[in-house]
Amino acid sequence: FEAFVSGTSNRFALAAAMGVAEKPARAFNPLFIYGDAGLGKTHLLHGIGNYVRRHYEALNVVYVSAESFTNDFIESIRTNSQFAFKQRYRTCDVLLVDDIQFLERKDGTREEFFHTFNALHDENRQIVITSDRSPKNLSASFEDRLRTRFEWGLTTDVQPPDLETRLAILRRKCEPETLPVPDDVLEYIASHVTDNIRELEGALIRVTAYASIHDVPVTMAITEEQLHHLISAEARQLTPRMILDTTAEMFGMSVDDLVGKSRSRPLVTARQISMYVFRQMTDFSYPAIGREFGGRDHTTVIHAVDKIGTLMKQRRAIFDQVTALMQLLGNGA
Structure with missing residues (x-):
């Protein structure tokens, strides 16, 4: 608690x-x-x-x-x-x-x-x-x-959090971060991501990950640029098929391969990135996401989401792949 x-x-x-x-x-x-x-x-x-x-x-x-x-x-x-x-x-x-x-x-x-x-x-x-x-x-x-x-x-x-609670959630999330996040950035995120705590925290992770990878301070300009596709995606309803099709096309594989049993490294990476994007851009629960990926257990999805969230701050290639996929989906590709 x-x-x-x-x-x-x-x-x-x-x-x-x-x-x-x-x-x-x-x-x-x-x-x-x-x-x-x-x-x-x-x-x-x-x-x-x-x-x-x-x-x-x-x-x-x-x-x-x-x-x-x-x-x-x-x-x-x-x-x-x-x-x-x-x-x-x-x-x-x-x-x-x-x-x-x-x-x-x-x-x-x-x-x-x-x-x-x-x-x-x-x-x-x-x-x-x-x-x-x-x-x-x-x-x-x-x-x-x-x-x-x-x-x-x-x-x-449990109702969607009000502005004050959203700000408190973001400030709590910032506590372990070594990278300072200005108040105006927190207020911008809290004002634009209003209905879902998961998306709220995901937006903050995305901004701080970008700043960390590029070794720059968190600014309003970076925040607006990084969250543009998330905010624009709210105007339309993403379906599982949209996410799977876009992921498969971006990584040059079939949807059957993406949701199948192969454990080859490129497939596993694409699958985990897709699961992460599912979690950030939809209201799907872990079990529901697992069902879209060949009936995988929810613990597999949790592991994938946590792993990609961590790797985004460590490996620019992963950050860029997640960014590209979310931009494609946000732009209606």
Whole structure:
């Protein structure tokens, strides 16, 4: 929770998450947190998990995305290991489930989750769920018996941060940076990237990475130049196909190669850069990005995004490739 910047848009959700972490199954059970992508819901889930592991070492904490829960369930049927699956999810003390909306149209998995929910709740074990919409607004494929259970405890939302919170997030992000970032640059970024914390932080990384690679100070001129394509891209909706097609064309390969299984170095680099750009320029979650790349696990996407974010500050070639791809997409190529 220490790295989570609190503001009017998320203060109640943060307080609820901290209450659950401090008193598992004694505060709000279940806790249901909803809001658009990139606003910090997953951060709160991990904050709960880390706090419980630190202060209640005897408790078994399980974090899982709805996508991974589905994959585990399917695999348990394929390998006839349903008992192990049930042991993992029905006997934990704290279950943290991310992006529950991905269970829509997955009837068998939803049925299994219904029984998992009941088993945990009956044993007074903590459940925390996130979604991009409230229980009432989940698709009709979620039966009333499941939606009403989601509302048994506390439901809270996370809204886009206001200007003051966006500035506070950027200043917190600047703390580890050795490169000073002027206040007018922070205010420019905070004023132009308004709806998504992920994009807000990505914009700052992009500007500081450029300045670091070129060994120049961060200025307003550099900021405007580097963020032009991000701001112009907001005017149109990028689709997965646009990003995959543009990446493949830029790197001189086919989309099948890009999303395929080859581990050749040029392909891996292109794939990781494309995943990074997906994360920066769309609202896709890690599991959703993984699905676009041949059904890869969300942890593979997390690794790719973190790796490219780091390499952008170290290797000019990577920075230039990311820049070129984002400019192509921002310009409507």
